[in-house]
Amino acid sequence: MSKKSGFAVFLLVVLAVAVVFFGMNYSKKQQQELVTIAEKTDQKDEVATQVDTSQQIASYEESRKELSVLDYLNYLSLLKEEVAISFYGDLAQEEPWISVTEKYINEQTGSKIKSNRLAYPDYNSYQLISEIKGKELAATNPDVVFFQLTPYADQKLDIGLADSSDYLTMNYDAIKNVLPEALIVFVAPNPSSSEKGNNNSRTLDYTSYLKEMVATVEENKWIGFNLHDSYLDKLEMDSKKLENTLTENGKSLNDEGTAIYSTLFEEALNKKVDTTSGI
Structure with missing residues (x-):
């Protein structure tokens, strides 16, 4: 194998490793972003649920004298x-x-x-x-x-x-x-x-x-x-x-x-x- 061919192979290997490395980092970053979004969504849903529950409780308590x-x-x-x-x-x-x-x-x-x-x-x-x-x-x-x-x-x-x-x-x-x-x-x-x-x-x-x-x-x-x-x-x-x-x-x-x-x-x-x- 000539020096040029060997160098080309070396570059290809380095490029492949770089692509894999950056791809993995990008994938991890995306996953982390998705997890963060999901956590924020869950937090919003939880807050909304708590507010809704509090409103229901308040509504029931206001009607205790006329409640089935x-x-x-x-x-x-x-x-x-x-x-x-x-x-x-x-x-x-x-x-x-x-x-x-x-x-x-x-x-x-x-x-x-x-x-x-x-x-x-x-x-x-x-x-x-x-x-x-x-x-x-x-x-x-x-x-x-x-x-x-x-x-x-x-x-x-x-x-x-x-x-x-x-x-x-x-x-x-x-x-x-x-x-x-x-x-x-x-x-x-x-x-x-x-x-x-x-x-x-x-x-x-x-x-x-x-x-x-x-x-x-x-x-x-x-x-x-x-x-x-x-x-x-x-x-x-x-x-x-x-x-x-x-x-x-x-x-x-x-x-x-x-x-x-x-x-x-x-x-x-x-x-x-x-x-x-x-x-």
């Missing part, structure tokens, strides 16, 4: 990493409408709400107090308590209406004592065809106790979902018979009844109420 329970749960999800609800009272452990309601709440809030069931089938208002069931409820640390009213069990206990009202108030106070920031929502049970007109020694059927409980809730300006009366109104509007929405015992909901009750519950969740008794 569903919006209240959305509000809590902005303040807390975990939001919990508890279904409590005269409930069967496996209530299909509760599962439907839980699914609906999670869909509407866009987050996984922790749900608990503290079911005490056939418990009356006095039993819930005397057996201190409020402590078991407190262990679940719920932000919202859906308290299923106990008119059927109170009627069987054969207590006076005034006593039933007093026990309900004691239940509320007991829960608030252990869960001062919990929002308590009293929920009326579905109507019964077999228990209607089935009087105790005081000539009172379950509806007498329910009316007393609903009146107590209203007088104290607590939150109440009177799904019992809404259920009957719905049946009347659709020209349906109550017994056709219940199982053979005339009290438990069948599939059609479950659909009606859960839909009414969803509608109640969207109604404006005063949520200032919560957090």
Whole structure:
């Protein structure tokens, strides 16, 4: 190989190395610029998200006296990493409408709400107090308590209406004592065809106790979902018979009844109420 050829090869090698070197530096510089841009974009997005969240929180707080329970749960999800609800009272452990309601709440809030069931089938208002069931409820640390009213069990206990009202108030106070920031929502049970007109020694059927409980809730300006009366109104509007929405015992909901009750519950969740008794 001549000296000229060797020198040319040398130059080509040097040029190739230079191209590779400068190419790598340019690529690194571009990558760094892209990373910087991405970081700035993320920072802007984070700031925008924080501002948006703050605005949402402020909007909810301004409307606490006229906020739906569903919006209240959305509000809590902005303040807390975990939001919990508890279904409590005269409930069967496996209530299909509760599962439907839980699914609906999670869909509407866009987050996984922790749900608990503290079911005490056939418990009356006095039993819930005397057996201190409020402590078991407190262990679940719920932000919202859906308290299923106990008119059927109170009627069987054969207590006076005034006593039933007093026990309900004691239940509320007991829960608030252990869960001062919990929002308590009293929920009326579905109507019964077999228990209607089935009087105790005081000539009172379950509806007498329910009316007393609903009146107590209203007088104290607590939150109440009177799904019992809404259920009957719905049946009347659709020209349906109550017994056709219940199982053979005339009290438990069948599939059609479950659909009606859960839909009414969803509608109640969207109604404006005063949520200032919560957090």
